[in-house]
Amino acid sequence: MNETLPLLSARALTIGYSSSNQPVTPISHSLDLDLWPGKLVCLLGPNGAGKSTLMRTLAGLQPTLAGVITIAGKPMQTLAPVELAQQLSLVLTERVEAGNLTVSELVALGRTPYTGWLGALTQQDKEQVNWAMDVTETVNFRQRRLHQLSDGERQKVMLARALAQDTPLILLDEPTAHLDLPNRVEMMRLLHQLARQTGKAILLSTHELDLALQAADQLWLIRQTGEMNMGVPEDLVLNGTFEAAFAKNGFHFDRTTGTFAIHNEASGPSVSLDGTGSLAFWTGRALQREGFVIGASDNAICLIETLDVAGKPHWVVTRDKIRTDYTTLADVLTSLQELKHVSADL
Amino acid sequence: MGVSISSPTDAQKPRSFWPQRNRIVIMVLFGFVILFFLLDITLGSVRIPLKEVARIVFEGESENRAWLYIVQKIRLPKAITAILVGCGLSVSGLQMQTLFRNPLSGPAELGITAGAGLGVAVVMLGGGGSASLYAIRELGVSGSWLLVLMASLGAALVLLLVLLIAGRLRDNVVLLIVGVMVGTITVSLISIWQYFSQPEQLQEYLLWTFGSLGGVVQSHLYVLSGVVIVGLLLAFVSSKALNALLLGENYARSMGLTVGRSRLIILLSTSLLTGSITAFCGPIGFVGIAVPHITRSLLGTSDHRILIPTTCLVGTILLLVCDSIAQLPGTGAVLPINIVTSLLGAPVVIWIIVSRNNLRSSFS
Numbered sequence: 190m191n192e193t194l195p196l197l198s199a200r201a202l203t204i205g206y207s208s209s210n211q212p213v214t215p216i217s218h219s220l221d222l223d224l225w226p227g228k229l230v231c232l233l234g235p236n237g238a239g240k241s242t243l244m245r246t247l248a249g250l251q252p253t254l255a256g257v258i259t260i261a262g263k264p265m266q267t268l269a270p271v272e273l274a275q276q277l278s279l280v281l282t283e284r285v286e287a288g289n290l291t292v293s294e295l296v297a298l299g300r301t302p303y304t305g306w307l308g309a310l311t312q313q314d315k316e317q318v319n320w321a322m323d324v325t326e327t328v329n330f331r332q333r334r335l336h337q338l339s340d341g342e343r344q345k346v347m348l349a350r351a352l353a354q355d356t357p358l359i360l361l362d363e364p365t366a367h368l369d370l371p372n373r374v375e376m377m378r379l380l381h382q383l384a385r386q387t388g389k390a391i392l393l394s395t396h397e398l399d400l401a402l403q404a405a406d407q408l409w410l411i412r413q414t415g416e417m418n419m420g421v422p423e424d425l426v427l428n429g430t431f432e433a434a435f436a437k438n439g440f441h442f443d444r445t446t447g448t449f450a451i452h453n454e455a456s457g458p459s460v461s462l463d464g465t466g467s468l469a470f471w472t473g474r475a476l477q478r479e480g481f482v483i484g485a486s487d488n489a490i491c492l493i494e495t496l497d498v499a500g501k502p503h504w505v506v507t508r509d510k511i512r513t514d515y516t517t518l519a520d521v522l523t524s525l526q527e528l529k530h531v532s533a534d535l
Numbered sequence: 536m537g538v539s540i541s542s543p544t545d546a547q548k549p550r551s552f553w554p555q556r557n558r559i560v561i562m563v564l565f566g567f568v569i570l571f572f573l574l575d576i577t578l579g580s581v582r583i584p585l586k587e588v589a590r591i592v593f594e595g596e597s598e599n600r601a602w603l604y605i606v607q608k609i610r611l612p613k614a615i616t617a618i619l620v621g622c623g624l625s626v627s628g629l630q631m632q633t634l635f636r637n638p639l640s641g642p643a644e645l646g647i648t649a650g651a652g653l654g655v656a657v658v659m660l661g662g663g664g665s666a667s668l669y670a671i672r673e674l675g676v677s678g679s680w681l682l683v684l685m686a687s688l689g690a691a692l693v694l695l696l697v698l699l700i701a702g703r704l705r706d707n708v709v710l711l712i713v714g715v716m717v718g719t720i721t722v723s724l725i726s727i728w729q730y731f732s733q734p735e736q737l738q739e740y741l742l743w744t745f746g747s748l749g750g751v752v753q754s755h756l757y758v759l760s761g762v763v764i765v766g767l768l769l770a771f772v773s774s775k776a777l778n779a780l781l782l783g784e785n786y787a788r789s790m791g792l793t794v795g796r797s798r799l800i801i802l803l804s805t806s807l808l809t810g811s812i813t814a815f816c817g818p819i820g821f822v823g824i825a826v827p828h829i830t831r832s833l834l835g836t837s838d839h840r841i842l843i844p845t846t847c848l849v850g851t852i853l854l855l856v857c858d859s860i861a862q863l864p865g866t867g868a869v870l871p872i873n874i875v876t877s878l879l880g881a882p883v884v885i886w887i888i889v890s891r892n893n894l895r896s897s898f899s
Contacts, residue, residue, distance in 0.1 A: 250789070275791070277789070281783075285782050286783075306772065
């Protein structure tokens with residue numbers, strides 16, 4: 190296949206729902222989308238913006254309202270179900286309830302588009318299944334039943350099934366939902382590696398903004414209004430698009446750290462902070478939570494220096510030329526609370 | 536492609552374990568089938584020694600003409616009917632449990648048997664005085680085809696209705712209630728019909744509702760075996776589709792399955808099996824729901840390529856045992872088969888519900 194062609198492209202795509210007793214309700218208009226080989230794309234957007242609808246439409250589970258989706262150079266409607274299944278595999282949010290299936294049986298089901306009428310596996314099928322379990326690190330529990338797996342293991346098994354299907358395209362609908370943080374990070378790392386190493390085009394929808402910013406080659410931001418912004422994550426952060434897409438009262442996006450701050454801009458007394466590295470960063474976080482403004486030294490109520498003393502964190506608070514030493518941030522904050530009251534009284 | 540890093544012992548040892556165990560289970564089941572088949576033929580109001588029974592079955596001859604007649608014309612057709620019913624209803628239940636992704640599905644539970652009963656009622660009660668079961672028997676093969684056709688149509692109709700409603704539901708228990716309701720409506724329709732029917736027609740119909748394996752005469756047996764074999768073949772052909780459907784409709788579609796067509800074949804198979812069996816033997820409960828569960832727990836697999844044949848074996852054994860019990864060994868009386876299957880099957884269903892607290896995640 191020509192490397193310069195997208196594996197999936199959509200032109201003038203309109204997604205949404207149409208039913209017989211209701212007027213057509215489009216969610217997004219005239220979308221032009223491309224999925225390139227070897228690239229991981231993250232679809233982000235607030236709840237209800239149409240992420241799942243877009244995923245379902247691109248997967249062929251739901252008809253388009255307008256526009257064309259082209260897969261492997263052919264319009265999607267002209268592909269037979271088996272041909273489509275050899276191009277595109279899915280990991281869905283719906284929970285698979287076939288609890289009596291073993292992991293290897295389930296992963297082997299991924300070979301369905303290639304097997305004969307009875308579904309017997311050839312040597313090549315078995316190799317593909319083994320490879321899929323290898324890369325997802327699910328080999329160790331290949332004989333376990335589905336209902337014996339944790340959510341994280343289960344999600345890896347579902348990914349293994351999609352990999353066994355051996356398709357150039359993989360679409361995952363919220364693969365990190367229900368997972369704890371280490372498993373979320375693990376899943377994203379795995380998907381990023383897979384895209385790079387196997388040349389597959391991977392599209393996933395997620396709510397994990399910071400993970401998506403780190404792992405994605407491209408972001409698709411879908412707004413509540415249905416409009417879509419696309420680009421390299423860093424570009425979207427720097428030009429403010431990312432911030433605008435998630436604009437909401439009560440929190441703001443910090444471009445420097447790439448995180449959403451749950452505290453509004455501080456309005457308390459200002460403190461000047463002197464230090465570098467993670468020590469200064471976390472000290473700043475603690476001060477912000479307490480409502481202090483970290484600012485210039487001229488109107489600061491005190492100066493806080495962060496020091497590294499023999500590998501242990503150390504804080505020196507200077508106020509009215511009186512220096513006090515602290516070894517935990519908790520103590521620093523307690524003393525600052527007193528200062529805060531004093532300065533409020535003045 | 537990457538290279539497998541797992542050591543060969545790690546990968547092969549557990550792999551060979553289940554099939555090995557399953558092979559033994561299947562062989563033991565085969566043994567039981569033969570044992571209970573002979574037992575079923577031996578038991579009855581007339582005492583015939585086991586040795587003689589085996590001779591008649593395998594060599595087809597005996598000095599005692601009466602015994603020869605009893606075994607060949609009465610007991611053998613009845614035992615064969617038991618096998619057909621056991622296979623047919625169990626496989627029908629297995630397909631429904633996978634199709635609806637609901638462990639509590641079965642032909643009787645979702646009203647499919649009642650639908651087949653409606654078809655039977657149409658023939659028996661609808662045709663005026665001339666179309667009673669007795670008349671059907673006299674009509675022979677052509678009449679029995681009519682009965683099978685109507686019963687299968689009735690079954691398909693109810694199944695289609697439940698399938699349409701199930702598309703809007705996500706809850707196992709609600710689906711079951713819907714099934715019971717559809718069944719109740721169907722039974723009510725039949726009751727209205729009964730109310731306006733002649734007493735002699737009613738009697739035939741009521742006898743039919745008790746269920747009987749013995750009412751299938753030889754000419755009917757050909758029809759029944761033909762239809763059941765077609766139904767079983769359709770089910771076996773669907774086993775790959777059924778496996779894919781275990782993951783749900785969306786996944787099945789994403790793996791290249793034409794879901795609509797597969798559903799149609801499964802629906803056809805289930806209707807033929809339930810319809811033909813119900814037409815000839817009456818509504819037989821609990822076999823369809825219980826046997827697939829017993830089989831799964833015996834094999835520890837959800838693979839329909841193994842499940843379907845093994846379900847046939849377990850269903851056969853269950854029906855032969857039920858029929859043997861129905862003879863009430865030692866007495867001359869015979870219980871209706873429906874009562875025996877209910878007595879044995881209902882506890883199994885209770886066991887399923889009690890032993891699995893969360894029916895959703897424990898399916899299959």
